[in-house]
């Protein structure tokens with residue numbers, strides 16, 4: 001079975017793919033100090049507690065944090081006796097190469113989102129990922145990643161507000177009932193929630209104008225369902241998008257190997 005690992009700047013998600021479906025998905029805070037042994041203790045206890053029967057013998061990793069890849073590789077080598085594919089490394093082929101400025105290292109999560117979005121919806125697509133950063137990935141007609149937008153993430157913005165202004169508390173993002181807040185917390189939540197809805201709508205409008213053609217919009221990432229409640233911008237919200245892309249990229253590389 002395939003172990004697919006999606007490491008973002010905040011959370012790392014592990015999913016087990018049995019060839020037909022994901023039989024388990026677990027999430028751990030991203031921490032570059034975590035060792036292979038620690039990952040394994042965590043993974044194997046979850047497998048035992050949930051009675052998940054899985055013989056893992058293949059792995060694929062996408063990581064926006066380069067430093068964690070070493071220990072994830074050790075995990076795969078030592079405990080699953082396999083060499084993981086690492087998205088973004090030369091030995092990991094993509095169905096279509098990205099078309100960006102020379103020397104640009106596109107975040108592997110964005111490449112994976114592009115592959116998954118194209119598989120599910122075809123080309124001319126915008127994938128919005130509400131992760132640590134809020135990213136917009138533009139997918140061309142043939143499925144190539146051709147660029148996009150990186151904006152500060154929602155929680156990052158709230159954190160910055162709290163850090164920079166003495167009178168502003170730490171607050172969690174939620175959908176406020178009204179745009180006009182009648183207390184400090186409600187005002188901050190409104191600024192971030194409706195601010196990000198406006199950001200997403202505005203950026204998508206601008207991208208569509210530059211591309212001058214119909215483009216679907218797919219949202220993913222931890223906070224996507226919350227933002228879907230405030231706008232009809234998204235054609236769909238798919239929390240398994242990155243995992244789906246990892247399975248596709250793994251399959252693509254296996255096919256190349258046996259061809």
Ligand SMILES: Nc1ncnc2c1ncn2[C@@H]1O[C@H](COP(=O)(O)OP(=O)(O)O)[C@@H](O)[C@H]1O
Pocket residue numbers: 007008009010011012130131132133155221222223
């Ligand atoms: N279900 C949730 N409810 C509220 N916040 C969430 C939820 N899931 C994730 N988050 C927050 O959303 C942000 C993005 O999460 P995630 O998509 O896991 O980011 P990344 O991929 O960059 O690690 C993080 O700040 C995280 O704390």
Ligand SMILES: CC(C)(COP(=O)(O)O)[C@@H](O)C(=O)NCCC(=O)O
Pocket residue numbers: 007008009010064104105106107108109110131132133134135150153
């Ligand atoms: C933009 C990102 C920080 C988003 O990461 P995430 O929010 O998923 O942790 C990541 O995709 C990245 O480090 N990108 C490199 C630059 C680029 O994609 O052009």
Ligand SMILES: [K+]
Pocket residue numbers: 008109129131132221
């Ligand atoms: K991500």
